[in-house]
Amino acid sequence: MAGIYRSTRYVLQNAFGSRSLPGAVRFYSQKPDPAPLINVDVDSKTGVATVTMNSPPVNTLNTPFLNEMGGVIKELEKNKTRGLILTSSSNSVFSAGLDIMEMYKAPRDQMAVFWTTLQNTWLSLYRTGIPTVAAINGHAPAGGCLLALSCEYRVMVGPKFTIGLNETQLGIVAPPWFLICMREAVGPRQTELALTSGKMFTATEALNIGLVDQLVSNKEEALAEAHKFIARFAKIPPLARKLTKEFTRQEGIKYMEEKMLDDLETFVDVASSPSAQKGMEMYLEALKKKST
Numbered sequence: 001m002a003g004i005y006r007s008t009r010y011v012l013q014n015a016f017g018s019r020s021l022p023g024a025v026r027f028y029s030q031k032p033d034p035a036p037l038i039n040v041d042v043d044s045k046t047g048v049a050t051v052t053m054n055s056p057p058v059n060t061l062n063t064p065f066l067n068e069m070g071g072v073i074k075e076l077e078k079n080k081t082r083g084l085i086l087t088s089s090s091n092s093v094f095s096a097g098l099d100i101m102e103m104y105k106a107p108r109d110q111m112a113v114f115w116t117t118l119q120n121t122w123l124s125l126y127r128t129g130i131p132t133v134a135a136i137n138g139h140a141p142a143g144g145c146l147l148a149l150s151c152e153y154r155v156m157v158g159p160k161f162t163i164g165l166n167e168t169q170l171g172i173v174a175p176p177w178f179l180i181c182m183r184e185a186v187g188p189r190q191t192e193l194a195l196t197s198g199k200m201f202t203a204t205e206a207l208n209i210g211l212v213d214q215l216v217s218n219k220e221e222a223l224a225e226a227h228k229f230i231a232r233f234a235k236i237p238p239l240a241r242k243l244t245k246e247f248t249r250q251e252g253i254k255y256m257e258e259k260m261l262d263d264l265e266t267f268v269d270v271a272s273s274p275s276a277q278k279g280m281e282m283y284l285e286a287l288k289k290k291s292t
């Protein structure tokens with residue numbers, strides 16, 4: 001176990017020389033795919049960006065995707081974008097969560113790069129001063145739910161899609177920062193009930209417990225409601241808004257700033273264990289069987 005910790009630290013410290021961790025885009029070591037995995041469309045009148053995840057078939061969160069997302073957020077911040085609406089180009093999936101292929105039979109240093117990229121990109125989205133809305137136009141399990149929870153407001157297309165942190169159903173544990181995001185939305189009681197059972201909520205159930213803020217019947221309505229939410233801030237001074245958001249989200253931000261390496265070590269430790277690897281193998285087989 002200690003060996004895993006040491007080798008993970010070694011990979012990161014060898015590359016970056018200190019305990020301070022890299023920004024989301026700095027791990028980009030391969031040539032980027034010319035086809036973007038994320039499309040950005042900024043409305044010239046309102047300055048609001050629609051960020052569309054476009055990584056078929058199910059928008060899994062892998063290192064290239066997360067790097068691109070981190071880069072998009074950075075760019076939108078630089079351009080003083082007025083709002084960010086996160087949605088999907090798929091008709092049925094918002095995001096299927098973490099790409100299991102980043103963890104299955106992956107060397108420890110690759111897992112470490114993957115997780116660090118996830119941590120950094122999550123932190124960028126979670127703490128950005130830009131008003132953020134998730135227009136959830138499809139299923140959002142696990143990491144897909146985390147993406148939505150990291151936004152300030154969630155509009156979900158109902159009734160047929162589902163959302164939730166289902167990790168325990170897969171025999172794994174949602175890390176504390178996933179849990180903090182859930183607790184901020186639905187409170188401690190509903191969080192414990194939801195996470196211990198790994199419950200996936202229907203859109204209506206999600207609305208009832210406050211996991212999403214609004215239900216609509218199609219993507220167009222979701223985008224329209226997202227724009228309305230962002231318009232609420234037209235007259236709010238941006239710095240006051242940004243600092244208030246940071247104060248409100250202090251627990252998650254502090255967790256990640258202070259515990260990033262510990263969180264990474266735990267992840268690599270758990271994900272590379274034989275039982276997790278066996279779990280992933282069985283889960284991947286089940287997914288493949290279902291899709292054939």
Ligand SMILES: CCCCC/C=C\C/C=C\CC/C=C/CC(=O)SCCNC(=O)CCNC(=O)[C@H](O)C(C)(C)COP(=O)(O)OP(=O)(O)OC[C@H]1O[C@@H](n2cnc3c(N)ncnc32)[C@H](O)[C@@H]1OP(=O)(O)O
Pocket residue numbers: 057058060092093095096097098099100101103139141142143144166167170172173174175267270271272276279280283284287288290291292
């Ligand atoms: C599962 C064990 C993981 C063990 C990890 C161990 C330790 C880690 C420790 C801590 C980390 C904790 C955090 C985890 C957060 C996560 O996000 S884990 C991922 C959880 N995601 C899911 O459970 C969703 C799985 N997918 C689905 O339920 C369905 O795909 C869907 C989203 C509802 C869509 O269904 P649909 O019918 O439209 O599509 P298919 O199911 O046919 O899928 C198409 C295609 O995509 C592949 N695929 C789907 N999801 C993933 C994924 N998360 N990773 C990789 N690949 C995925 C699927 O296999 C199909 O592939 P094909 O057959 O080759 O076409």
